[in-house]
Amino acid sequence: MTRSVHSVASDKAPTFQVTHHRSVAIDGTNVFYREAGPTDGPVVLLLHGFPTSSHMFRNLIPALADRYHVLAPDYPGYGQSDMPDRAGFAYTFDHFADLVDGLLDRLGAERYVMYVMDYGAPVGWRIALKHPERVAGFIVQNGNAYDEGLKEFWDPIKAYWADGADASRQALTTLLTLETTIFQYTDGVADRTRISPDNWVHDQALLDRPGNNDIQLDLFYDYRTNLPLYPRLQAYFREFQPPMLIVWGKNDYIFPADGAYPYERDLPDVELHLLDTGHFALEDKADEMIPLIRNFLAQKVPGYEVA
Template identity: 75%
Template sequence: MQAPKPAVTHHRTVAIEGVEVFYREAGPADAPVVLLLHGFPTSSHMFRNLIPALADRYRVIAPDYPGFGQSGMPDHREYAYTFAHYADVVDGLLEQLGVRRYAMYVMDYGAPVGYRLALKHPERVSALIIQNGNAYEEGLKQFWDPIKAYWAEDSAARREALAFLVAPETTKFQYTDGVRDVSRISPDNWVHDQALLDRPGNKDVQLDLFKDYGSNVPLYPQFQAFFRERKPPTLIVWGQNDVIFPADGAHPYKRDLPDLEFHLFDTGHFALEDKADEIFPLIRDFLDRKVGGGP
């Protein structure tokens, strides 16, 4: 029996508002689209293994937000590093690519980016895959206290108090904390992410985003209304040991999505890194049933 051909991932950029936006793309041009939206402090790099696992049946698109990965990084004094702006950037990318319907995989920062996009175009969302991405205040636990303090008091002291979040030990922590077998996690992850965080000017990009994350919380009722009213087919694949987005934020989705397919895994924040062998088949099965990429 002949082995299937490996998927080819293309690495491309487009200009949006004069900024180069990098994205990875694979799969047939006429296939159902799966949009992969990354978290902090990573990029579309976090989907490097998932993309070829889906690309035989789906057109997979994974952008880097400005200031992340291989996308441009304008000076934070001249560019709005906000979640509303990121949703507009992703929307602009999809417009350029002619994409009018898509399933969304949202993780960490990708959740508010994706949910804001859903509020703009609710009819375009064919399905949701949620991995450690919050839409409920129950999910903002103790880890968020210093960030909430910055939301409440926009001072230089509060801002600088968050510098530890871009430090090497924190980047590594995000990949290893809560993981039972750390040998399954490639050190390339935190080395890659930290090199990008250490670029001159990137710290201020990230601190701007920590501040702006507070703008997502008042939208949580609108996100939840979208879930209830549109009832998108939804799969949760969540690392239950994550202290940043703990499982406390996963369970409330059940209130608004009664047909939710719900899975917790014994791992941390970046669940795809050590649980791909368990999560990828769930994603494939879900998409094939709900989006129509199957035979």
Template identity: 70%
Template sequence: MAHQPVTIFHRFEIIDGVKIFYREAGPSDGPVVLLLHGFPTSSHMFRNLIPLLADGYRVIAPDYPGYGNSDAPAAATFRYSFAHVTEIVEALLSRIGARRYAMYVMDYGAPIGYRLAIRHPERVSALIVQNGNAYVEGLLDFWDPIKAYWAENTPERRAALARLVTLEMTIFQYTDGVSDVSRISPDNWIIDQALLDRPGNQDIQLDMLHDYGTNVPLYPDFQAFFRTYRPPTLIVWGKNDKIFPEAGAHPYLRDLPEAEVHILDTGHFALEDKLDVMAPLIRDFLDREVAS
């Protein structure tokens, strides 16, 4: 029997005067799966996963302010911080009635998701962690110039990181560590880079990179949430990622010893390369831990 096609809705809500875009699919009364994207992409990174979950789950994938199809107010007039983005995501979820959710967190989505979790731990039904850090062991060589920027917010330190928003770096994030690059659609970096190249967006990204440093002091709080609430957790991690390397995956087991861990032979944006491996793992996990 052929599978019923899934309709994905592309919606907007105005939150604190900012138009926030989100993708939504699945039954309105189904268990919620919240997909939180990384840098420098958007909910676009979940476009292939959403249809594979939406027959049984209400899947919600927002774009943060400054990313994807959400508004990108000028950095001079809008506070681009992980705390503020978390507040906006929380307000969006409240607006659309998502009161409990399993979270898929990746890259920037990890501290945003974990900030949500420590604010409202009772709302988190499960965690899916994909190259998203919560331990200092995961901040290795790639982060050295960024750590210098956290310590000394000078024009020179900031300018040194402008390379992180170039086309070369965007392509690198998608292709490095991938054995067969033909599995990766060039649409990814074409779309991401077009958005990065919008007037003023470089300042948005450099502000967010600086503010990432505010997440590190919260790592003990994130870890305390893991230990105290023990949410069912699936870790699917691209081991060749130089940004969030495999060293950041294993410390989760200190606080979540029952977590299921799958280390995959791929890079940063693992879904682009290993959807055929990851989607069955994710679906099986959700069906066991969330749907039942």
């Protein structure tokens, strides 16, 4: 007699969340973004760091898209967005924030939780200061908002801020090499087998495009404009008390844990988790971070609760 054998689980296939890859012109610049989840759901905006793109969120997006409308743009000069000639395009954090804000307006996103990481922090902070009423909360992964967070790694960049000299600028090109890109993904990581080499292959190919070095050096110099915003930003935290989850790779040399603790001064209810990893924490700690993020959104952010 032939017997049919199957598991109970096979009777119901898991729901697969589709990510769409789109591009739209904002102020004449094509901005690429990933989009997933119900378009009428609460919005989660994912803002990437250097030297990557929305690619860094490829695993997180489907893990949130069953409940939330997830948006992850690429800044100009990164990922699949346009890379205009710097002679006629300002590569600044102010400009990036304006373009992301324009994208949100175009998509009708009037309220959102922002996930900010590395360069995503100064982009997100500017949007928050412009539209504090629109921000439902923050998820912060190795994103700085305090002077304490800029340690030894930043010394050569600070030297460039101080003198603006070409020699100081050119000294920073070592930060754009494959060796440094691999370092960003692997330093402070206990198990390198959790890190896909596709990350640095993808990022370095985009960094190595003709003209991109100068774009990155322009942004290193413009990063100095973030520090004067910190007092305004901290006052914003104190006044509005936005819900905040911090999931921080504590072994990060670029943004060390020294920059995570000061948030507690201004946000007594902040939820802080220091993870045993480095800069790109999502690459090897997504299994720890995703439950924390989902619980935070469902339990701590008004309007994001699970029905």
